[in-house]
Amino acid sequence: DQQVKQNSPSLSVQEGRISILNCDYTNSMFDYFLWYKKYPAEGPTFLISISSIKDKNEDGRFTVFLNKSAKHLSLHIVPSQPGDSAVYFCAANAGGTSYGKLTFGQGTILTVHP
Amino acid sequence: DSGVTQTPKHLITATGQRVTLRCSPRSGDLSVYWYQQSLDQGLQFLIQYYNGEERAKGNILERFSAQQFPDLHSELNLSSLELGDSALYFCASSVAPGHPSGNTIYFGEGSWLTVV
Numbered sequence: 174d175q176q177v178k179q180n181s182p183s184l185s186v187q188e189g190r191i192s193i194l195n196c197d198y199t200n201s202m203f204d205y206f207l208w209y210k211k212y213p214a215e216g217p218t219f220l221i222s223i224s225s226i227k228d229k230n231e232d233g234r235f236t237v238f239l240n241k242s243a244k245h246l247s248l249h250i251v252p253s254q255p256g257d258s259a260v261y262f263c264a265a266n267a268g269g270t271s272y273g274k275l276t277f278g279q280g281t282i283l284t285v286h287p
Numbered sequence: 288d289s290g291v292t293q294t295p296k297h298l299i300t301a302t303g304q305r306v307t308l309r310c311s312p313r314s315g316d317l318s319v320y321w322y323q324q325s326l327d328q329g330l331q332f333l334i335q336y337y338n339g340e341e342r343a344k345g346n347i348l349e350r351f352s353a354q355q356f357p358d359l360h361s362e363l364n365l366s367s368l369e370l371g372d373s374a375l376y377f378c379a380s381s382v383a384p385g386h387p388s389g390n391t392i393y394f395g396e397g398s399w400l401t402v403v
Contacts (some may be wrong), residue, residue: 216394
């Protein structure tokens with residue numbers, strides 16, 4: 174049972190434009206969400222997170238939006254840069270006794286063309 | 288650089304053998320996590336330790352075990368290795384539950400295990 178889903182395996186964007194990566198979840202116990210960026214054979218790098226008490230969090234070029242009623246979150250990158258090309262993972266955490274157990278989506282490969 | 292250190296970076300071993308993967312968390316982090324990334328399963332949570340005690344368990348096989356030592360470093364032991372255990376094993380760390388940053392988990396570079 175895939176509790177966190179990234180339905181788009183890949184996304185191609187032109188440099189300078191906006192990249193929007195989407196993530197859906199099914200477990201209503203999830204209360205904290207994170208986005209990670211990953212290059213092949215390297216560890217995931219933390220990008221940005223959001224708590225379920227918020228609906229938006231910004232950090233520089235990265236903004237995460239959370240729609241709890243739709244169980245949907247998205248990561249906006251603007252402007253996109255070629256160095257952003259990587260695999261992006263959405264992850265969710267239920268807190269409490271499940272704290273630390275991140276459930277990851279399958280990832281979306283972002284390619285930013287110069 | 289996340290500050291999480293893992294050794295070895297690469298390891299090739301035969302089926303039936305036993306290996307130990309080592310992890311040093313970020314300075315000040317009390318929680319250590321182990322994750323497995325395989326081609327067919329993606330990133331999967333294995334186990335978490337907090338200040339030396341097991342805190343949460345995921346889909347970790349009985350052939351696998353882990354521990355966290357008083358100096359907070361952790362080891363993941365994989366025994367009776369099978370071909371299907373070939374994967375990238377990540378260690379991660381975080382401050383602690385309840386801390387404002389406690390829910391952010393930082394990953395190491397991974398240990399690539401190949402079982403032949």
